[in-house]
Amino acid sequence: xxxxxxxxxxxxxxxxxxxxxxxxxxxxxxxxxxxxxxxxxxxxxxxxxxxxxxxxxxxxxxxxxxxxxxxxxxxxxxxxxxxxxxxxxxxxxxxxxxxxxxxxxxxxxxxxxxxxxxxxxxxxxxxxxxxxxxxxxxxxxxxxxxxxxxxxxxxxxxxxxxxxxxxxxxxxxxxxxxxxxxxxxxxxxxxxxxxxxxxxxxxxxxxxxxxxxxxxxxxxxxxxx
Amino acid sequence: xxxxxxxxxxxxxxxxxxxxxxxxxxxxxxxxxxxxxxxxxxxxxxxxxxxxxxxxxxxxxxxxxxxxxxxxxxxxxxxxxxxxxxxxxxxxxxxxxxxxxxxxxxxxxxxxxxxxxxxxxxxxxxxxxxxxxxxxxxxxxxxxxxxxxxxxxxxxxxxxxxxxxxxxxxxxxxxxxxxxxxxxxxxxxxxxxxxxxxxxxxxxxxxxxxxxxxxxxxxxxxxxxxxxxxxxxxxxxxxxxxxxxxxxxxxxxxxxxxxxxxxxxxxxxxxxxxxxxxxxxxxxxxxxxxxxxxxxxxxxxxxxxxxxxxxxxxxxxxxxxxxxxxxxxxxxxxxxxxxxxxxxxxxxxxxxxxxxxxxxxxxxxxxxxxxxxxxxxxxxxxxxxxxxxxxxxxxxxxxxxxxxxxxxxxxxxxxxxxxxxxxxxxxxxxxxxxxxxxxxxxxxxxx
Numbered sequence: 001x002x003x004x005x006x007x008x009x010x011x012x013x014x015x016x017x018x019x020x021x022x023x024x025x026x027x028x029x030x031x032x033x034x035x036x037x038x039x040x041x042x043x044x045x046x047x048x049x050x051x052x053x054x055x056x057x058x059x060x061x062x063x064x065x066x067x068x069x070x071x072x073x074x075x076x077x078x079x080x081x082x083x084x085x086x087x088x089x090x091x092x093x094x095x096x097x098x099x100x101x102x103x104x105x106x107x108x109x110x111x112x113x114x115x116x117x118x119x120x121x122x123x124x125x126x127x128x129x130x131x132x133x134x135x136x137x138x139x140x141x142x143x144x145x146x147x148x149x150x151x152x153x154x155x156x157x158x159x160x161x162x163x164x165x166x167x168x169x170x171x172x173x174x175x176x177x178x179x180x181x182x183x184x185x186x187x188x189x190x191x192x193x194x195x196x197x198x199x200x201x202x203x204x205x206x207x208x209x210x211x212x213x214x215x216x217x218x219x220x221x222x223x224x225x
Numbered sequence: 226x227x228x229x230x231x232x233x234x235x236x237x238x239x240x241x242x243x244x245x246x247x248x249x250x251x252x253x254x255x256x257x258x259x260x261x262x263x264x265x266x267x268x269x270x271x272x273x274x275x276x277x278x279x280x281x282x283x284x285x286x287x288x289x290x291x292x293x294x295x296x297x298x299x300x301x302x303x304x305x306x307x308x309x310x311x312x313x314x315x316x317x318x319x320x321x322x323x324x325x326x327x328x329x330x331x332x333x334x335x336x337x338x339x340x341x342x343x344x345x346x347x348x349x350x351x352x353x354x355x356x357x358x359x360x361x362x363x364x365x366x367x368x369x370x371x372x373x374x375x376x377x378x379x380x381x382x383x384x385x386x387x388x389x390x391x392x393x394x395x396x397x398x399x400x401x402x403x404x405x406x407x408x409x410x411x412x413x414x415x416x417x418x419x420x421x422x423x424x425x426x427x428x429x430x431x432x433x434x435x436x437x438x439x440x441x442x443x444x445x446x447x448x449x450x451x452x453x454x455x456x457x458x459x460x461x462x463x464x465x466x467x468x469x470x471x472x473x474x475x476x477x478x479x480x481x482x483x484x485x486x487x488x489x490x491x492x493x494x495x496x497x498x499x500x501x502x503x504x505x506x507x508x509x510x511x512x513x514x515x516x517x518x519x520x521x522x523x524x525x526x527x528x529x530x531x532x533x534x535x536x537x538x539x540x541x542x543x544x545x546x547x548x549x550x551x552x553x554x555x556x557x558x559x560x561x562x563x564x565x566x567x568x569x570x571x572x573x574x575x576x577x578x579x580x581x582x583x584x585x586x587x588x589x590x591x592x593x594x595x596x597x598x599x600x601x602x603x604x605x606x607x608x609x610x611x612x613x614x615x616x617x618x619x620x621x622x623x624x625x626x627x628x629x630x631x632x633x634x635x636x637x638x639x640x641x642x643x644x645x646x647x648x649x650x651x652x653x654x655x656x657x658x659x660x661x662x663x664x665x666x667x668x669x670x671x672x
Binding site for chain 1: 498505506509513516521522525537540541542544545548568571572575576579582583640
């Protein structure tokens with residue numbers, strides 16, 4: 001996919017660009033807000049990764065501008081450590097996701113993938129299917145190979161999120177943010193605990209495992225290849 | 226030219242402005258009084274002259290023209306009664322009796338000046354035509370000029386005195402103002418010089434100055450507390466981050482010396498990354514606490530469904546507790562709401578529940594409850610673990626404070642500091658209690 005990276009810090013942009021290229025993506029780099037705006041206005045990219053603080057034109061203003069011009073390219077904001085109010089401001093300006101520097105590359109990659117394939121809300125299907133697993137978002141029911149599976153509310157949300165990002169790596173932090181709405185790092189392993197409970201219900205009694213642990217990155221729900 | 230400070234004060238300028246206004250109103254009053262008084266005096270004089278002229282005309286009619294002329298001649302010679310003049314002129318213009326200075330006698334009202342009069346007052350004369358065609362003139366000194374002068378003098382004296390009083394009053398008030406302001410200036414200057422404990426003295430009169438002093442002192446207290454906490458944070462960072470950084474360095478050095486193959490390097494790098502993440506998490510937590518303490522989040526307060534928040538935390542942590550061999554029991558009332566920041570309240574409660582789970586052994590029971598009370602919602606998190614000794618209760622909310630027993634468990638000692646910061650932001654009273662055994666944390670939310 002084509003990624004537009006707008007970042008003035010050379011260390012960060014080298015690190016991100018190299019990683020994305022290694023994973024087979026095309027990266028356009030803009031070292032300042034003005035160049036970034038020029039490239040972003042083309043709307044030719046699948047995802048934009050935008051630093052909040054940029055020389056020339058800051059990230060927030062840039063995204064506000066292109067959103068005003070009708071460019072719908074998903075935006076992942078990068079921001080410095082500790083800006084607890086930045087996340088809200090970033091999302092309000094038209095950003096789609098938000099990542100605090102420094103970050104693990106796996107985290108950035110997972111988020112870029114999730115953004116690029118995120119279908120517009122109107123197109124989200126009411127019934128999600130992966131292999132023989134089915135989740136009905138309206139009736140809030142889950143079946144696997146026709147067998148009904150009873151899930152607790154949180155397990156249902158967790159499975160729904162995994163299925164909506166089927167085939168993609170979903171990190172622990174992404175799950176905390178979207179399933180629990182925790183924008184902080186808890187000191188206990190709540191994600192691991194809940195995923196293992198979900199696994200026990202979804203995978204244990206079946207031959208094919210759907211929920212996979214990706215070491216050093218997170219989880220991935222996918223059907224047999 | 227620089228005026229003395231006293232004259233440059235706002236109070237003095239105000240007093241001066243009032244004095245100016247007073248002078249202006251005095252001048253207007255003077256003009257009105259002057260016109261009224263002189264008009265009245267002139268009217269009275271005219272009445273007097275008319276009366277005298279009438280009496281003389283009557284005398285002439287009764288006693289004859291010659292007798293009148295004789296009387297006037299006598300009066301004129303003795304100049305009695307002063308300061309009046311009486312003149313009788315025959316139709317040809319010949320003066321028969323008396324004298325009339327420079328003025329040419331004529332019928333009707335006229336004014337003139339007597340050249341030998343020492344005070345130079347106007348004379349007001351009335352000429353009356355007699356039956357035989359002669360002209361009788363009766364004139365009186367007006368004294369209007371004298372009256373005017375007396376009035377002006379009186380007004381100048383009164384005006385001058387009150388102007389002087391106003392300036393003096395202004396000076397006294399300004400001096401009092403300056404003296405009190407000087408207290409503020411002196412305190413501010415001393416604070417600039419580094420004496421941060423200085424405060425503006427208060428008189429206890431509860432006037433504007435006292436209230437200003439009170440507010441300033443409160444502000445200074447707050448600033449001092451913030452600076453103290455900043456200093457505390459920097460000390461804490463220096464002290465508590467040095468240990469993990471030293472540890473990290475040691476590990477990397479050991480790996481550099483001892484690692485023999487790629488897998489050994491990988492292990493070393495992985496653990497270095499994990500340790501770096503720990504340090505970053507500590508940094509992040511410190512900054513987050515500092516930002517919460519800054520209070521800017523208060524602007525985004527909205528109603529929060531506290532019951533749903535407690536239920537959600539309970540649902541999240543029940544499996545965690547079970548996996549640790551502990552149990553989480555709940556008693557949460559429905560429909561409890563509070564104004565606040567949902568995200569921060571979630572983190573506060575999560576921290577307290579995690580604290581209870583992490584510092585109690587297997588088979589412990591953690592109870593989470595929420596109820597309404599007359600003073601507002603009350604949340605309680607109580608465990609039956611080892612608890613915290615009474616003497617440490619005051620310390621647990623301090624940054625990086627860790628009980629000796631928990632030094633070995635993972636954690637950065639910031640969890641309860643964050644709880645304290647969030648509670649402070651929301652006006653929640655946090656009480657620690659000994660539940661014998663175990664720790665009970667009571668959150669008293671505001672109404």
